[in-house]
Amino acid sequence: MGHVVGSDGPGAWKELDDLVTRVVENRAAIASLQADEASLLADAVDLMISRTEERRAQSRPRTDSDLPLREICAELGAAMRMSDRTVQARIGDATTLLTSFRATHDAWRAGLIDAGHVAAIRDAGAGIADAAERARYERQMLEAAAHESPGRLRVLGRVVAARIDPASIDERHRVARASRDVRVIGLEDGMARLIADLPAVPAYAICDRLTQMAHTVRDPGFAAPDICADDPCTVGASANPPQLDCRSIGELRADILADILLTATPTAHGDRDALAAICGRVQVIVPVLTAAGLSDQPALLAGQGPIDSATARRLAADAPGWDRVMIHPHTGMPLAVDRYRPSAELRRFLAVRDEHCRFPGCRMPVWRCDLDHTTDAARGGVTSHENLANLCRRHHTLKHASEWKVTQVGSGVLEWTSPTLRRYTDRPPSTVSFVPESAFALSPDGVPPPF
Ligand SMILES: [Zn+2]
Structure with a gap:
């Protein structure tokens, strides 16, 4: 291999030039394949439409109108080792692109722009209802995409869309407002990111209030300068000078936010007493x-x-x-919880074993899941840990209303079979992440759960 860095002379530039050319060509090839994938994902919608019509023809009584789409997403998600919700979002994006931004898809397919450019054009322009205006927006954006990064293009897209279709701002905000939500994303090193998608006004007001509070904690005179205006000397000369808080403003903002959200009671939503009684659970x-x-x-x-x-x-x-939980020293399988009342005990055991929904790829936590009899009680399925698993509402419905089949093969392992007969094994997360360690040996080997 060559020595690009630190070498002088024309040879070094030639090597760098070759490298840049190869990287650019490689990116173009990747972009082209990604565009093909978007076409494939958009095909899922055609498939869904034909399946829906098929079902209607058979007049099968179904309550969930998007069940055919969910079936397709579950099948694709399991094969792609992605959550089916992610697949569904990608199908939505691909469909928007292929129906409303054909020229962008063509440029992507030709390797002229990247996935980042495509997302920027699609997201900022999706609200322009008029096809001719949207085409004008798309032309202008594709010209800019030839020399701008996706980050800059995204900001530019919002401005161009607002200029081309000013009336759509209110409508777009009304739609966007409905997507306000709070989510949490796990980070490294025992951290997580709490994200709140809010209308811009309250979002900036919250940040300002937290900042003012943080400054006030650091310097109690900050928010009330009038109080000591007559006699500024008393601030520093007080017998008990304020304790200097060594946390940064950012740290304080985060700590105050957590404090408020874990302890304060909402005043304008629902029954105050009922809401006050709710605690955060982990x-x-x-x-x-x-x-x-x-x-x-x-x-x-x-x-x-x-x-x-x-x-x-x-x-x-x-x-x-x-709850104290006995864990198998070699497999990490929870063996028992040391409380009585069998049904609650079994429920806790399954919460510890499953942690989240047991459909492949799903991470919905157990407290938002139902306990599902793997083999229906009506078909002789027993109420035991060997025939129960946590499923979120979405996948519980999918299991009962679609061709997905599941069996338990012991030790909490679920074997799912998709409608196209692909098989997926879902292991209890506690055993997947467990590292055998003698210090964990809290129970004798091979002790079965006591229920
Ligand atoms: Zn699920």
Whole structure:
């Protein structure tokens, strides 16, 4: 291989030139394949339409109108090892592109623009209803895409769309407003990102209020300068000078936000007392030796990943209802929880074993799932851990209303068979992430669950 960096002389530039050419060609090839994938995904909609008509012809009673699409997304998602919700979103994007931005798709297919450019053009222009105006917007954007990065193109797209179709701003905001939501994304190192999609006005107001509060914590005189205006000397000369908080403004903003959201009660939504009684819930798995401060084996936030041991110990000390879970020392399979009342016990056991919905790829946490009898009770399925699994509402419906089949093959392992007869194995997350460690041996080998 050549020595591009640090070499002088024309040979080095030649090598760099070749490298740049090869990278550009490679990107064009990738772009072209991605455009083909978008075409394939858009075909799913045609397939869905024909399946819906087929069902209507057979007059099969179905309540969920988008079931055919969900079936297709589940089948594709399992094969692509992606969540079916992601596949559904991609199908939506591909359909918008192929129906409303044909020239953009052509440029993508020709390798002239990247996926980032395509998303910027599609997202900012999707609200332009008039086809001729949309085509004008698309031409202008494709010209810009030839020399701008996707990030710049996205900002430009909003401005161009607003100029071409000013009336659509209110309408677009009305539609966008309906997508306001709060989500959380797991990050590395025991962190997670809380994202709130809000109308711009409250979003900026919230950030301003948090910033003012953070400054006030750091410097109690910040928000009330009038109080000490007559006698500025008393601020610094007080017998008990304010404690200097060494947290940064950013850290304070985050801490105050968490404090408010975990403790404050909404005043303008629903029954105040009922809402005040609701606490945030998380499922944290703490090895017993870590809880005792004797090991630094990580505690796990179920379905997400490791959290720091100080937080885990604090939670263990404060939590009012703490389930102790016996874990198989070699497989990580939860074996038992040490409480009585069998049905609640079984429910807790399955919450620990499953952590989230057990459809391939789905991560809906167990407290938003139903316990599903793998083999229906009506067909002789028993109510035991070997025949129960957590499924979210979406996949619970899919299982009952579509051709997807599932069996349990022992140790909590589910074998799913798709309508096209592809097979997928879904293992309990606790066993997938478990690292055998003698310090975890809380129960004798091979002890079966006591129910
Ligand atoms: Zn699910």
